[in-house]
Amino acid sequence: MTLAELHNAVHPRLETLALYVTGDLPWRLRWRTGVHLKYCAGCEQQVLLFRSARMEFKHEAETQTLTAFEAIVDWTRLEREMLGNIAVGLAAARCIEKVGRTRALFSKGAFATALLALFIAGWATHIPKEQTAHLTSSLRSLFGLERAQATGTVLQTTQDGIAVRAQGATLTIMHPRSAVVSVSGASAVEARYVDEETGQVTITNVYGQ
């Protein structure tokens, strides 16, 4: 069998020939198809038909595109429409952005209010009243709302003891609730009770200067 007889024995399929025309075959298949076409007049005729049809389609497509462009004659109107669409888009974007910002501000405000409420509750339950009063007084003095007072010594009684407060510290001498409390000097307070354990009368005093 000669080489021409071999090539004529197996013809490429039509899809392969179509792809050969468009140049979309892998290089090895394209080479084999090209060799076949040199010896096969029928397949070569088919390839020529494909090429002709392709050229015709291409020409037709170019003609239609030009026709579509030729239809657009009002460029000013087109520009207005485009600018209008852009403006609408920007306005919508701004609107969405504003809604998001308000929501963010609201949630931040709520969080800050909750934190403030927690702080106030914590202060009220944990900070002694006298320290709050001292702080308030200091702030009022700082902002000129109150004339600064001389920091004096304070003697006071509580249910559990008598206390002297000076220089920011407080000394409380404890006593039972049955103790009788009274003033014992120009700057002294006393508490008197019978010690349950020792049976002794005990008199405690605190003094300020």
Added chain:
Amino acid sequence: MGWAALLAAILCGAAQADDQWLRVGFARDSPVLLVSFSLGPTTARVRGMSMALDLHASLALRNTGSKTISGLTLRVEAQDLTPSGRGSVTVPSLSVQPGEVFPVRIDMELLRPFSVAKSEGALVQVSLDCALFNDLSAYGPDSLGSRRALTVYELEARRDRRYLATLLQTKRLAQLREELNFGLPDFSPQQLGLELLHEPRAISRREQPVNVGAVSFPSSPVQTMSGAARVAGNEVRGPQIDVRNTSQKIVSSIDMGWIVRDDRGRDFVAGSVPTRMQLGPVQTATMSEPGTLRFSRPTGQPMVIDALMAFVSDVEFADGKLWIPSRTDIDEATNDPMLRRALGTSPEQQRLAEIYRRKGITGLAEELHRLN
């Protein structure tokens, strides 16, 4: 977190050395010396911007002198408050023989800001201020005026022991029981909330001038004449009273007692304030207090002041002798039984009432026999 760490570090330190919290010291020639000292369950906790330390000290002291001790005052000083504030614990009505050991308890709380750095030495120091002996002599620096107070307590104790012993001997048991509150605990002791302020205060519109009434003891060497004060709600400001020396001796100090009447008509002995002054026979003087006294009920509710009265609680003469009102003086001073009881209740009567409550008439008789 930082405070908690600081507190933990302090507590660890406390476990190592209790004497960093509290130190008890007596001079070498002191008539009382420390036998033992134990610091009970000491706790430290965070309170606001400060650290609160609870200190419970039990001291055992020995009378190392040759005289019987009738009473003593221990000075309590916290380094954070020195020199502006201090405290004391007084134990009157003692009869501690030479060589005997007696207990003294001190329960206190120290509130110190975290911003204050701890300096060298213990946070609280306890030392002897004055010890009074049964011959009315005393030992100690007496920086708190303790000698005078201890002497008054001792004189009152002797007066009340004599009075109760007389009631016992003359079989006036009903009167004795009444004096000792029928052996019942005092369910409604005079409870007052007090605040003594020495800060300058502006004159308030609510402030009203009031006259100060007088409660007079017939045998008093100093008589009250007239007085005035300013009252604003629950505050008494600048009370003053004129006094006259009706004795033939020079007076060196007067202890003026104050009684406040609330808006419900109840009288409370608010206390007494000793003032040093030289007052010759027939001379007059004005005693005044510059501070402000704020009263409240035990619940903390302000107690509205309706009236103010004064009485001479005790008088010290230039020769060192002291006058105190007798039982007859107290009986004749007022018709109000509650006020009479408040004026007459001395520390010793309080102690003897407790003995009567626990041991009955036999226990009371034994105690009076031991001391008289």
